[in-house]
Amino acid sequence: MARTLYNFWCAFWFVGIYLALAPACLLAARWAWGHRWAARFYHWWGKAFFWVAGIRVQTEYEGPRPPTGPVIFCPNHSSYIDVPVLTQAISRFFVFIGKSSLGRVPIFGYVFRKVHIGVDRDSLRSRYAVMQQAAAALAQGKSLVLFPEGGFGSPQPGQLGAFKEGAFKLAAATGRPIVPVSLPYNLLILPDQMPLRLHRQRAKVIFHAPVWVTDPETARQEVHRTIAQTLARHWPGLGN
Secondary structure: OHHHHHHHHHHHHHHHHHHHHHHHHHHHHOOHHHHHHHHHHHHHHHHHHHHHHOOOEEEEEEOOOOOOOOOEEEEOOOOOOHHHHHHHHOOOOEEEEEEHHHHHOOOHHHHHHHHOEEEOOOOHHHHHHHHHHHHHHHHOOOEEEEOOOOOOOOOOOOOOOOOOOHHHHHHHHHOOOEEEEEOOOHHHHOOOOOOOOOOOOOEEEEEEOOEOOOOHHHHHHHHHHHHHHHHHHHOOOOOO
């Protein structure tokens, strides 16, 4: 009963805060100069929601912090809570690359289409166009968040799926670094199971040393190894 009440409480505030900020966010998303404001509104939404839900987002750095200028953040992907958590941990403005179907989500879909980059993973033409859009965003000084697993990875906590090569080819072509990011506990907070149920658990975001890419395949293996070792170290050590 307590868990059910907690989830109703969280759902109420999740939607309520979202709707309260939606008009300003929609307005800001209409123009390019307002995109950073739209991102701030989503940051405030996440901050308020996590406070209400009693979920603390802890940020750690293993190695040098990301350099100034645009970078490509590459986190593991295991939960719908990943992007909201990242809005709390990444202080700079970033463009999120996600599946194009997100553009059909009420209200959020409009902002996603205007501010972020959608990809149809089944379309070669779409994947090529996304790489062009992503390179243009980096040239404009915008950082990117790109899940190298191409979607949800392993359904098991502490496990990591295979990485696709797109992010690493993009980094090599643009000369911007990859910043590996480990999210060890998000699958515990919001498992990818129906019905979706939120669990009160600390979120942890670990930024690793930037990787400057000359050979995409070597970088892909290095980043995968870094995140895989970090996930293995944190699971099942929930007290870490």
